[in-house]
Amino acid sequence: MTDSHSDVLVESAWSGGGSPFAIGSKKLGMWLFIASDTLTFAALLLTYSYSRMTNPNWPKPFPIVPAIVFSTIMTIVLLGSSLTMVMGVAAAHRGNRASTVKWMLATMLGGAIFCGLHFTEWMHLIAEELRPFSNKFGPGGTAGAPLFGATFFGITGLHMTHVAIGVIYLGIVATGFGRGKFSSEDVEVSGLYWHFVDLVWMFVFPMIYLMSVKY
Amino acid sequence: MSSHSSDAQQHAGSTKLFVWVWVWLVVITGVEVYLAYEHLNPRTMLLLLISLSVVKAGLIMSYFMHLRFERASLVWTLIPAVIFCIAMLTMIFADGERLRDAREAPQEIALPK
Numbered sequence: 511m512t513d514s515h516s517d518v519l520v521e522s523a524w525s526g527g528g529s530p531f532a533i534g535s536k537k538l539g540m541w542l543f544i545a546s547d548t549l550t551f552a553a554l555l556l557t558y559s560y561s562r563m564t565n566p567n568w569p570k571p572f573p574i575v576p577a578i579v580f581s582t583i584m585t586i587v588l589l590g591s592s593l594t595m596v597m598g599v600a601a602a603h604r605g606n607r608a609s610t611v612k613w614m615l616a617t618m619l620g621g622a623i624f625c626g627l628h629f630t631e632w633m634h635l636i637a638e639e640l641r642p643f644s645n646k647f648g649p650g651g652t653a654g655a656p657l658f659g660a661t662f663f664g665i666t667g668l669h670m671t672h673v674a675i676g677v678i679y680l681g682i683v684a685t686g687f688g689r690g691k692f693s694s695e696d697v698e699v700s701g702l703y704w705h706f707v708d709l710v711w712m713f714v715f716p717m718i719y720l721m722s723v724k725y
Numbered sequence: 726m727s728s729h730s731s732d733a734q735q736h737a738g739s740t741k742l743f744v745w746v747w748v749w750l751v752v753i754t755g756v757e758v759y760l761a762y763e764h765l766n767p768r769t770m771l772l773l774l775i776s777l778s779v780v781k782a783g784l785i786m787s788y789f790m791h792l793r794f795e796r797a798s799l800v801w802t803l804i805p806a807v808i809f810c811i812a813m814l815t816m817i818f819a820d821g822e823r824l825r826d827a828r829e830a831p832q833e834i835a836l837p838k
Contacts, residue, residue, distance in 0.1 A: 523798075531799040541799070545807050552811045556818075563821040566828060574762065582758050586751065593747045596789050600740065698791075705789045712781045715754075716774035720761045 540699045544706045547672075551710050554668065555717055558661040569647030569654030570722045571640070577631070581719045584627045585711065588673075591620025592708040595680075595701045602697035607688055610697060614684035617704060621677040628670050632663075662718060669714055672707045679703060738788060746788045753777050 523530040531538060562568045572578055598613030639646050641659050648654035683700040686692035757777055760770060787793040792800055 530796075531802070532796050533799065538799075541803055545803050548807050549810050549814075553814060556811075556814050560817050560821045563818070564824040564828070566825075578758065578761055582754070585754055589747065589750055589754065592785070592789055593743065596743045596747075597740070600738075600743075702790055705785055708789075709782050709785045712778050712785070713775075716757055716778055717771075720757055720774060721767065721771060723761045725764065 534695050536695060536699045537702070540702045544702065547706065548710075551665075551668070551713070554661070554665050555713060558665060558717065561655070561657040561661055565655035565657065567648045567653075567655050569645055569658050570724045571635075571638075571645070571647040571654075571658075572719055572722050573724045578719060578723060580627065580631060581715060584624055584631075585715050587620050587627070588624050588708050588711050591617045591624070592705055594620060595704045599694075599698050599701040602687065602694035605694070607690070610694075611684050611688040614680050614687075614697070614700075618677045618680050618684070621673050621680070621704075625670055625673055625677070628666065628673075632666075635662075665714060665718065669707070669710055672710070676704050676707050738791070738794065743788060746784055750781055750784055753781050 523532070529535075529538075533541075572581075594613050594616040598610050598617060601609040601613055640662070642663050643656045643660055645654045645656070645659050646652075647658070680700055683692055683696055687694075687697055757774055760773055765773070
């Protein structure tokens with residue numbers, strides 16, 4: 511009876527010596543990073559909501575044309591780059607190195623276009639005198655809540671940094687995988703990061719843009 | 726290295742499935758943008774947008790990030806802890822409401838001296 515009991519223990523995934531989640535350490539590490547980074551962005555978005563709630567002169571600076579149309583295009587580009595990344599990971603698991611590199615290059619292109627569009631939008635807002643601690647988007651051209659600029663540049667800036675780092679990261683992994691130095695698991699882990707960046711934008715876009723439409 | 730686990734995941738999800746998930750993500754994004762045209766009150770708007778975004782996040786995590794094809798233990802390790810922490814962060818809104826009410830009607834609120 512004691513023997514059969516210990517057999518059960520040895521077969522359990524939690525008895526040690528194995529991987530209870532049945533995934534590699536790199537993938538688990540990336541998931542833990544994603545969990546912590548989720549909280550970073552959650553804290554920022556909640557800070558944004560808190561500031562907005564407590565400031566009566568919170569600006570709504572985004573007209574449907576061009577700002578909302580522009581940011582919708584950015585959203586579609588980022589979503590599209592997630593799809594190409596999925597294709598890249600699938601190709602990597604099939605062992606097709608050339609195809610993987612092509613899909614990853616397409617993903618990097620999507621990320622680069624997103625950054626370019628976002629940067630253009632920043633430049634327009636800066637030209638309209640939006641600053642980290644002041645703006646002119648208040649009612650009747652008066653000063654709006656100064657924290658709008660701080661939270662806007664802070665949140666979208668941190669997200670853009672994530673996209674830019676993602677493009678570099680994917681470039682390194684694609685090069686390494688193309689040369690046979692990295693495994694398909696490395697491609698999958700970089701894919702997890704990329705999808706996470708996309709996921710964050712799915713909250714930034716409605717909370718910062720769609721909630722601030724100027725009618 | 727761990728070829729067994731990657732073999733198991735290799736066949737999880739087809740191209741067709743991923744394209745369909747992507748189409749749904751675009752459709753939900755379209756609904757969100759459409760809502761921006763409607764002059765809804767901010768509370769309703771926020772509730773609708775966040776609900777739709779949570780659905781989108783679920784789709785991305787389940788399919789694009791393969792969580793649906795992983796062991797349930799991984800999901801239970803990651804997701805509830807994150808949701809719990811975010812729920813705790815929303816505590817600041819109690820103070821947000823107090824501050825907003827104090828600014829809107831300062832004479833009616835007894836501010837601490």
